[in-house]
Amino acid sequence: MTSIKFAPQTAIVTGAARGIGRSIALRLADDGLDVTVNDIENKLEALNAVADEIRSKGRKALVVIADCTQESEVQHIVDETVKELGRLDVMVANAGIGGAGSILKLPLADWEKVWAVNVRGVFLCYQIAARQMVKQGNGGRIIGASSVLGKKGNALLGAYSSSKFAVRGLTQCAALELGEHGITVNAYAPGIIQTDLIGPVLSGPGSLRDLMKIPDATLGQPENIASIVSYLVKPEAHFITGQSIIVDGGVQFD
Numbered sequence: 001m002t003s004i005k006f007a008p009q010t011a012i013v014t015g016a017a018r019g020i021g022r023s024i025a026l027r028l029a030d031d032g033l034d035v036t037v038n039d040i041e042n043k044l045e046a047l048n049a050v051a052d053e054i055r056s057k058g059r060k061a062l063v064v065i066a067d068c069t070q071e072s073e074v075q076h077i078v079d080e081t082v083k084e085l086g087r088l089d090v091m092v093a094n095a096g097i098g099g100a101g102s103i104l105k106l107p108l109a110d111w112e113k114v115w116a117v118n119v120r121g122v123f124l125c126y127q128i129a130a131r132q133m134v135k136q137g138n139g140g141r142i143i144g145a146s147s148v149l150g151k152k153g154n155a156l157l158g159a160y161s162s163s164k165f166a167v168r169g170l171t172q173c174a175a176l177e178l179g180e181h182g183i184t185v186n187a188y189a190p191g192i193i194q195t196d197l198i199g200p201v202l203s204g205p206g207s208l209r210d211l212m213k214i215p216d217a218t219l220g221q222p223e224n225i226a227s228i229v230s231y232l233v234k235p236e237a238h239f240i241t242g243q244s245i246i247v248d249g250g251v252q253f254d
């Protein structure tokens with residue numbers, strides 16, 4: 001740990017058009033940060049609506065359409081943030097996609113699609129944000145999206161679960177490397193949070209709820225994740241790093 005006095009003013013949230021990313025972006029605005037919201041082209045309308053909500057809270061919002069799997073596009077998100085908002089203090093590498101299929105049948109292309117967004121995308125966000133934060137010399141917060149499935153595997157979720165294990169591993173390694181710069185690196189590890197990602201597979205026989213044996217009482221809301229991110233971003237959370245924090249209503253323990 002360093003003696004750098006961290007005072008966050010700006011954040012980037014990827015995959016912020018809806019669900020957990022949207023909720024995190026709004027919460028960070030409530031906390032007084034200016035926020036760059038990112039998502040892909042077909043989410044522009046929803047992303048603009050999130051930006052308007054942030055502005056209505058009296059904070060600056062910047063919309064950057066970019067595909068997080070592409071190095072130059074993640075660089076663009078960071079460069080635009082620094083140009084328009086002045087600096088980068090917080091990176092929330094939230095964008096992720098789902099995917100289910102048995103090990104026996106899963107097409108390689110499906111595996112690679114999940115890993116491109118959930119692992120390569122998160123790595124690019126960590127790397128490019130960290131370079132900017134180190135350059136600034138004011139410390140930082142980097143936060144990734146893992147999952148309870150990054151702690152324990154589940155049948156039929158091999159691609160997704162292993163991608164979230166990878167985020168957890170990367171988070172530990174990055175925390176060890178970046179601590180000397182006053183940058184903490186953590187991840188959230190949600191259980192089942194009711195978003196558009198999960199909604200379609202929540203009910204019916206063979207549903208995710210069946211697969212993971214999730215009782216109704218432990219279905220979470222995006223705000224449950226936004227609140228832990230809000231805390232991790234605060235200066236007082238400087239002593240927490242390298243963690244992937246389960247938020248699942250008590251279904252699973254480390």
Ligand SMILES: NC(=O)c1ccc[n+]([C@@H]2O[C@H](COP(=O)([O-])OP(=O)(O)OC[C@H]3O[C@@H](n4cnc5c(N)ncnc54)[C@H](O)[C@@H]3O)[C@@H](O)[C@H]2O)c1
Nearest residue numbers: 015019020039067068094095096145147190192193195197
């Ligand atoms: N909802 C859950 O129960 C749950 C549980 C554990 C982990 N997570 C993780 O939390 C994160 C957010 O989940 P959510 O439920 O809000 O999902 P969501 O599908 O509602 O939102 C994800 C957003 O990411 C965007 N996105 C996808 N690919 C992108 C790319 N290449 N570049 C930029 N943006 C991209 C999507 O367009 C979408 O708006 C994901 O990483 C997910 O794996 C979710």
